[in-house]
Amino acid sequence: MSAPTNKETALQKRKMRIVEAALECFLENGYHQTGVREIAKKAGISLGNLYNHFSGKEAVLAEIAALDRQETQPFLDILADDEQPEATLLRFISAYADHAALPENVIFSIELVSESIHNPEIAALFNDNWASLVGAVSSLLNKGMADGCFREFSNPDETAEMIMDLLESLGLRLYFADGGKKKDAAIDDLKEFVRCAIRPPVAR
Amino acid sequence: MSAPTNKETALQKRKMRIVEAALECFLENGYHQTGVREIAKKAGISLGNLYNHFSGKEAVLAEIAALDRQETQPFLDILADDEQPEATLLRFISAYADHAALPENVIFSIELVSESIHNPEIAALFNDNWASLVGAVSSLLNKGMADGCFREFSNPDETAEMIMDLLESLGLRLYFADGGKKKDAAIDDLKEFVRCAIRPPVAR
Amino acid sequence: MSAPTNKETALQKRKMRIVEAALECFLENGYHQTGVREIAKKAGISLGNLYNHFSGKEAVLAEIAALDRQETQPFLDILADDEQPEATLLRFISAYADHAALPENVIFSIELVSESIHNPEIAALFNDNWASLVGAVSSLLNKGMADGCFREFSNPDETAEMIMDLLESLGLRLYFADGGKKKDAAIDDLKEFVRCAIRPPVAR
Amino acid sequence: MSAPTNKETALQKRKMRIVEAALECFLENGYHQTGVREIAKKAGISLGNLYNHFSGKEAVLAEIAALDRQETQPFLDILADDEQPEATLLRFISAYADHAALPENVIFSIELVSESIHNPEIAALFNDNWASLVGAVSSLLNKGMADGCFREFSNPDETAEMIMDLLESLGLRLYFADGGKKKDAAIDDLKEFVRCAIRPPVAR
DNA sequence: CATGAATGAGTCTTCATTCAT
């Protein structure tokens, strides 16, 4: 494998510029309302040249979705620490909620879900990301069950999904509440809700 | 109140036909991918005539969103029975989950949320619906707290929102799982999750 | 010939209402920018009913142009007094300039001329009106020539046309000057110009 | 100043082709009756490409109006010679009348005036052109007054406007007379009229 | 790799007019 030449990294930088420009546009006006021209302009390149880097508008969206994967890693790292499952889970919730509550992430999540419905390729990327997070949470739940610090879930995978659902939904809710709701309080409520939902039948 | 004339009802029927046609189209191809021509064609009327009934494409979407309100009523009715809060809540969950899991409802929810981001009018209609459901659930939670059959929520409203979030998310999840997941099992898991989340600290 | 019944006059009134409404619309937005719906609405009748009175949008315009003829009469009356040709001509100029300077008349003249280019029927009506005025002025010029108070025109008809041109143009100019020009001063200048143009070679 | 590249001139040529095509269409059917498709077709380009050169239909009209300015220059040149004001003026009248009598110029003038009423941008372009001509005529009149070969105008600017009015109106009149009137005779009559209108009180 | 002119199907919407009631 040859080391990346300057040319190669320059190209990647160019691609990055496009992706970033596209992301900005999508967040501001939505995927469908954004024109390829607009993206190229914001990226500072010519319209035609964009097609030398991406096969089309959709490919740009796919690239963004793929890059999203990178942002997932820190959360997987948090979940990897399974010494104290409950503490870890709560730490994860705090961290992920902070991330999911960013308006840009809310908007982009919706845009992605919405696009997923009629676009299998995007759906696949989206599911991938989701599955890796759910899998990690699920592992933690299993560990906690084994340790006896969580109750017996009849279906840990499903429980993991529901916890993730709550986190994503929180972002959406805060977005539409539009400042009228305190993020930190909402996160605390979510933690309380989850803690109750996973604690063993008899309080410790 | 004067009785509706034949003309009036015929007009309403026509409007209904358009709304139904539009709904079908939106579900099949999404709001943005659907052309006004397509709607008119499916409704069996001329393109121009559609504009005699609606001011534009967006107005059709708004009408659909407004009609959605009617579908909400049965669930409010269920929640109104607060004799046995827990049983009522579980009944509501079953009913609403069934409803939210219908592919058409999933798709339409997403389409509506997605549109809400860049379209305040739709956002308002959507929020209205949501608020009425959350309010009803919240009332029930308060009653349950007073009765002692639920734990003390530090914030019943937020709890209600989370329960609703779980229900909406369930639909989405089942939709993307695309047959690979059993609806009934998932609903049971959700009930279990919520039951644990709201029960008093010491098991009854 | 039977006397007009109440019904007949009511109909004419209705037609008048339509014509007036149309005129208002045309002045405000121009003939092409005005929709038939708009006219009907302003006239207080239904869209379909307008077609019971006029064969179409163009027919309404034609009717307006025809009615314009009536407004011409007073000026023909002024010109009919040929005792003192110069005084009469100057009186006519004052009166017609006042009329031609009204914004509504300017706009309508332009609209009519513009439409005349691609529409022979309108052109005919327009020319009719014009010809009757030019004819009357021409008669006056001939009388003045015979009386010796005007110079010998090599072509009185053409001279009459030019005087009328100056009057119509004055309206247009005042319209676009938009308040920056004094109407009365402009009329005085026009009178001076015409007086010089028609006086005999040696000053009286 | 860098020399225009081949590309630049090719582009300007393309723009010219569009402008010419549009002009043809406008003359034939009028501005409002002409569709953008028609222009593109006549220019031999695709519909969409027209929008790469002009922001819209109106911009094409504006460009035409702007180009009209160039045609004005020769007349300004004629008027610049103020050695013999009367001779110069008469030469100008002949030249401008010839120009103004061309059917295409008549039609286009009307179209432009008509559009000016509801469209300030076009009005501005139109006024510009007009003002430059009136200004030049006015200068000449002033020179002629100083030389004593013209009478004392109480308002030379206004007089200049009236002379221009006569010229424009002549075109219109000849257009509607539609062959029934001799252009040259009409021009002679106009010259006679103006000569009388500007000569000093006592014949030379 | 870079450019932006060129494409043409596609967008929503408006319009004058007709017609059943």
Place this chain on the structure above:
DNA sequence: AATGAATGAAGACTCATTCAT
């Protein structure tokens, strides 16, 4: 005479994409 729903062609304009340079 009166209504307004129905028609469908025409309106201006946008778009993702291609291609010659």
